[in-house]
Amino acid sequence: MGVLQMDRTAAQSVQPRRGAGRPKLRRTAIGFAFMAPLLVVNLIVIAVPGALSVWYSFTDWTGLGPAHFVGLGNYRHLLGDPEFHTALLHNLAWTAYFLAVPMAMGLFGAFLLSRIKRFQMLFRVAYFIPYVVATVVSGSIWESLLSPDQGIGDGLANLGLPWLKNINFLGDPHLALGTVAFVNTWQWWGFLVVIFLASMQAVNPSLYEAARLDGANTWQEFWHITLPGIRPTVMFLGLMTVIWSFLVFDYIYILTQGGPAGSTDVLGTLLYRNAFANQQAGYAASIGVVMALISVISVSGFLYLRRRGWDI
Amino acid sequence: MLKAWFDKGWFGGSTDRYFTNKFANVYGGLAKGEVALMFNGSWTFSEIAPYFGKEAGNDATWDWAPLPSMNSGVAAGVQPLSVGGAYSINKDCRHPDQAAAVLDYFAGDPDRQLASLAATGVAPSPVKVAEKDFPADVDPRVKRQYLQLSAGENFGYTTWTFWPPKSDTYIYEQVEKVLTGQLSPQDYCAGLDKLFQEELQAGKRPPVPAPRGA
Incomplete structure (x- = not known):
C-alpha cells in the first residue's frame, strides 16, 4: 500500500495533471482581487502624491500655476535656512523626549498593571481614553487648562503653590515646546501602556516563578525577564516613535502654531507655512521629502538590524 | 516704539499673554472693563455683540474709532483697508459670462450687500454707500463706519493688502522674535527689506492701484 502510494505520488510529480497550475493561479488572482481596492487607494493617496512631491521639490511651484524646474535649489536653500535648522532641532529634541519619557512611562505603567489582578481593566480603559479623544478636542481643553488666568497653574497657585502663579506655559518661548510635548504625552502614554501590557502577558510566567525561587526582586524581574521578553515590541514602538516624532503637527498647530x-x-509646521502662507509649495515639498527620507532611514536601519540577526 | 509698548505690557497685558490671548477673552475683557481698547478690523462687528448687553450679563456697550496717525504728515483718523479675499473668473472658464453674472449678483446690488451686512455683519462690496442705502435693521455703529469709509480720504493698509506672501508672513512671524528680544528692530527691518526686494524683483507684489489724485 505504501509502495503503491509512493508510486502514485511519484507519477503525479513527474507527469503533472493537465491544468494543475490553475488552482494556484486562481488563488493568486483572488488574493490580488482582494488587495486591489487597497492598492488602488494607496496608489491614489500615497504613491502619486508622493511622486509628485518629489517632482515639485525640484521646482519653484507656488501651489498654483506652472512649476519651473530649479534643480537642487530648494535643497540648497534648506541647508542655509535657519528656520529649517531650528525646526529640525526641535524635531530631534521631540524625538529624544518621546523615546525617553513616554516610553519609560508606558513600560513602567504596563509593568505595574501586569502585577495586579483586580481593576486591571478599569485602569487600562482609563489610560487608553485620552488616546481616543480627538486631538483638536483635547488640544482645546488643554489650551484652557494651561491658561495663565483661569488654568490649573492659577488654581494650584491659589492652593498653596505660588510659584505657578502667572506662568504662561504656551506663551513663554522657553516653556512652550515642553508644554506641548507634555500634552501630547498625556494622550500618548496610555496607548503605550496597553500595547506593552499585551506584550508582557505573552512572556512565559514560569520564568518569573524561577526567578522568584532564585531570589530575584521586582526590578530584577523587570530588567532580566520582562524587558528582554518584550524587546521586539519595544523596538517596534521605538521605531514608530521616531517616525511619528518627525511627522508631528497636530498638537503644535492647535496649541501654538509654531x-x-x-x-x-517643527518640520511639519514649517512645511505647512511655506506651502499655504508663503506660497512656496516647491520648497515645502522639499521639506516633505526630507521628512520622508528620515522615516526611510529609520525603517531601513530597523530592517538592517533584523537582517543581521537582532531579535527585534 | 512698538517693542517698548509691548515691554510695558500695553498689548494683551504682557508679551507672553499677547501670544496666547484669544479674541473671546479680549471681547470679554472689554465688556468687563478690564481691557481698555483693542485694535481690530471690521469683522469684529460680526463677533462682538454676544459679549455685551443683557444676554451677556452686563450693561456694557461698545463703539469704535478710526486709528490715530503715527506720522505727523498724516491727519488723524486713518482707516486701514485690507484685502480679505477676491472674486475672479478663471481664464479657462467655459462660461465666463455666466460666472460674471454670478459675481454681478453678489457685488452689483448695494441693497443686497447691505441686507447681508445687517444680517451677518459681513463687509459689503462695493463699499461706496449712502445713508439711504442701509436697511433699517443695520446696527447704527456699523452703518457709521461704512458711511465714514465712503466719505473718507485718509486710508491706510494692512500687512495683507499689498505685501507679497513671504514678506507678509515675515512681518507677523518675525516680529515675535523682536518682541521676545531675539531680533533687533533694525535687523527685523533689514530682513524685511531684503525679502521684499527679492519678491518685488520676482514680480510677486500684488498690483497697487494709484492713489486718488496721483
Whole structure:
C-alpha cells in the first residue's frame, strides 16, 4: 500500500495533471482581487502624491500655476535656512523626549498593571481614553487648562503653590515646546501602556516563578525577564516613535502654531507655512521629502538590524 | 516704539499673554472693563455683540474709532483697508459670462450687500454707500463706519493688502522674535527689506492701484 502510494505520488510529480497550475493561479488572482481596492487607494493617496512631491521639490511651484524646474535649489536653500535648522532641532529634541519619557512611562505603567489582578481593566480603559479623544478636542481643553488666568497653574497657585502663579506655559518661548510635548504625552502614554501590557502577558510566567525561587526582586524581574521578553515590541514602538516624532503637527498647530517666536516650530509646521502662507509649495515639498527620507532611514536601519540577526 | 509698548505690557497685558490671548477673552475683557481698547478690523462687528448687553450679563456697550496717525504728515483718523479675499473668473472658464453674472449678483446690488451686512455683519462690496442705502435693521455703529469709509480720504493698509506672501508672513512671524528680544528692530527691518526686494524683483507684489489724485 505504501509502495503503491509512493508510486502514485511519484507519477503525479513527474507527469503533472493537465491544468494543475490553475488552482494556484486562481488563488493568486483572488488574493490580488482582494488587495486591489487597497492598492488602488494607496496608489491614489500615497504613491502619486508622493511622486509628485518629489517632482515639485525640484521646482519653484507656488501651489498654483506652472512649476519651473530649479534643480537642487530648494535643497540648497534648506541647508542655509535657519528656520529649517531650528525646526529640525526641535524635531530631534521631540524625538529624544518621546523615546525617553513616554516610553519609560508606558513600560513602567504596563509593568505595574501586569502585577495586579483586580481593576486591571478599569485602569487600562482609563489610560487608553485620552488616546481616543480627538486631538483638536483635547488640544482645546488643554489650551484652557494651561491658561495663565483661569488654568490649573492659577488654581494650584491659589492652593498653596505660588510659584505657578502667572506662568504662561504656551506663551513663554522657553516653556512652550515642553508644554506641548507634555500634552501630547498625556494622550500618548496610555496607548503605550496597553500595547506593552499585551506584550508582557505573552512572556512565559514560569520564568518569573524561577526567578522568584532564585531570589530575584521586582526590578530584577523587570530588567532580566520582562524587558528582554518584550524587546521586539519595544523596538517596534521605538521605531514608530521616531517616525511619528518627525511627522508631528497636530498638537503644535492647535496649541501654538509654531510660536511664540518660532519656539515650537517643527518640520511639519514649517512645511505647512511655506506651502499655504508663503506660497512656496516647491520648497515645502522639499521639506516633505526630507521628512520622508528620515522615516526611510529609520525603517531601513530597523530592517538592517533584523537582517543581521537582532531579535527585534 | 512698538517693542517698548509691548515691554510695558500695553498689548494683551504682557508679551507672553499677547501670544496666547484669544479674541473671546479680549471681547470679554472689554465688556468687563478690564481691557481698555483693542485694535481690530471690521469683522469684529460680526463677533462682538454676544459679549455685551443683557444676554451677556452686563450693561456694557461698545463703539469704535478710526486709528490715530503715527506720522505727523498724516491727519488723524486713518482707516486701514485690507484685502480679505477676491472674486475672479478663471481664464479657462467655459462660461465666463455666466460666472460674471454670478459675481454681478453678489457685488452689483448695494441693497443686497447691505441686507447681508445687517444680517451677518459681513463687509459689503462695493463699499461706496449712502445713508439711504442701509436697511433699517443695520446696527447704527456699523452703518457709521461704512458711511465714514465712503466719505473718507485718509486710508491706510494692512500687512495683507499689498505685501507679497513671504514678506507678509515675515512681518507677523518675525516680529515675535523682536518682541521676545531675539531680533533687533533694525535687523527685523533689514530682513524685511531684503525679502521684499527679492519678491518685488520676482514680480510677486500684488498690483497697487494709484492713489486718488496721483
